[in-house]
Amino acid sequence: MDDPILTAIAVALSTRAVEGLTDAGREALASLMHLVRRKATGHRELRASLVAEPTSPEGDDRAVELRRALGDAAARDPDFDQELRRRWATFQQATVRADAVTNTVSGQVTGPVVQARDISGGVHVGLPPQQRHQP
Known part of the structure; x- marks a missing residue:
């Protein structure tokens, strides 16, 4: 099963992208x-995948x-899985831009x-305008 959180963690760790992150990030x-x-x-x-060099230009x-x-390490160790997800949530919170916008609509909307x-x-x-006055 594909887990989007583990995928996001793997991409973040494999690219080691820290440019543009705040200190907290x-x-x-x-x-x-x-x-x-x-x-x-x-x-x-896991150790081998951390030290491996990409074989394609995109990595x-x-x-x-x-x-x-x-995924294998998390499946074998639920405590590791839980801590990994907790730290990922902390990372996400630290990287949310101050000017980010979240739009929410709730309740019944009729228009x-x-x-x-x-x-x-x-x-x-x-x-x-062309449809306003048509019978």
């Missing part, structure tokens, strides 16, 4: 990496192998809904 990623490295000391496949193969090894952050120009909700 870098610390959270380092904590996640520390946990995975500690687990890798007793897990041969996707490294993330795929790391994802498999993380149009517009969700936006920045709008340049006007917004028109309704029938197009």
Whole structure:
């Protein structure tokens, strides 16, 4: 089964992308990496996938192998799985941009809904002008 959280963790760890992260984001990623490295000391496949160099320019193969090894380690050790997910949630919280927008609609909606952050120009909700006066 494909687990999107493990996939996201594998991509983050395999690309080692820290550019643009806040200090809190870098610390959270380092904590996640520390946990995975500690687990890798007793897990041969995980250790090998962490040190492997990508064989393709995109590095996707490294993330795929790391994802498999993380899944195996998490399946064998529920405590590791739980801590991995907790640290991933901490990383995600630390990397949410202050200017990020979350739109939510709740309740019963019977008409149009517009969700936006920045709008340049006007917004028109309704029938197009050519359809307004047709019987």
